[in-house]
Ligand SMILES: Cc1cc2nc3c(=O)[nH]c(=O)nc-3n(C[C@H](O)[C@H](O)[C@H](O)COP(=O)(O)O)c2cc1C
């Protein structure tokens with residue numbers, strides 16, 4: 001029986017080729033940042049309020065004017081086709097079965113965005129943008145997305161090149177012949193190996209936001225902000241939203257867990273634009289902690305690959321349903337009727353108990 005996202009991860013690992021599993025799960029360098037993302041959530045306790053009449057918690061949230069059924073979206077992840085042959089088509093179908101749960105489709109999706117859009121139901125689709133050296137490729141992808149009904153652009157700003165993922169280097173990981181960037185094919189684009197430095201534009205600066213504005217009317221979010229100072233610069237550059245992210249620990253190893261930097265960024269943003277966070281969100285209560293510390297919503301990355309690997313579209317639906325059930329369970333037990341009831345008071349940091357002088361640490 002799969003009752004947690006961890007159960008899905010274990011089932012997925014048993015089914016997947018070990019090198020593909022490593023590509024999914026791995027981080028850069030010593031994977032300290034990867035570990036920090038998950039650990040950060042274990043450093044907060046919840047502070048419930050009882051007898052609040054919160055019998056049926058309402059998990060809906062509004063982001064950029066659009067209702068989401070829960071404050072959780074799907075982070076952009078390249079090549080869902082490594083987890084399931086239908087790839088992003090299955091992800092969109094499985095997500096749409098739940099309702100309005102946003103899906104951020106990677107520039108490196110394994111399926112064509114028009115095919116993904118055909119499955120979308122009530123799902124808000126966003127396009128993740130890697131700004132390539134050849135801007136005409138990026139531009140034509142954005143135009144296609146806009147025509148297919150995508151609702152926002154998410155510019156990834158933490159990847160002038162892909163990080164040093166040692167697992168992929170040791171495995172000499174290469175994409176299987178039947179997996180590739182379906183939306184870049186025919187544009188003469190060469191797939192970067194997981195460790196290659198080619199093709200991304202490494203020289204971007206904040207003027208790229210103006211360039212995006214010049215090619216599209218869609219709202220622009222930036223993904224990969226880790227300091228309050230950069231959040232302020234992003235707002236100065238006119239972005240419509242910010243995603244606090246360290247790319248799931250896959251880029252710069254040695255940065256903190258995203259939840260650790262969230263308060264600093266929430267301070268700098270001060271509610272001016274929607275603030276999202278990704279990295280290590282694996283339980284309903286993680287969502288509550290992120291919202292208490294200043295996020296408006298979160299994104300999940302790897303778990304969606306696990307759902308796909310285990311059961312395609314249905315696996316994605318089942319996995320998201322677990323997250324939704326855990327969230328409503330935690331909200332109800334915390335006395336939260338709506339997400340608007342969440343305040344910073346909902347959490348307190350885990351601190352070790354002060355030792356009683358003379359008492360044995362393990363003593364009664
Ligand atoms: C296999 C894999 C591929 C990814 N591909 C992309 C990508 O194409 N674009 C992007 O902006 N982020 C990409 N990411 C990062 C995710 O969007 C997200 O930041 C990260 O996975 C969140 O952490 P989580 O996996 O702990 O939920 C990828 C992550 C993984 C695991």
Ligand SMILES: O=C(O)C(=O)c1ccccc1
Pocket residue numbers: 078108162192193194247250
């Ligand atoms: O962005 C990533 O994390 C990633 O793994 C990737 C790999 C190849 C192409 C594009 C993205």
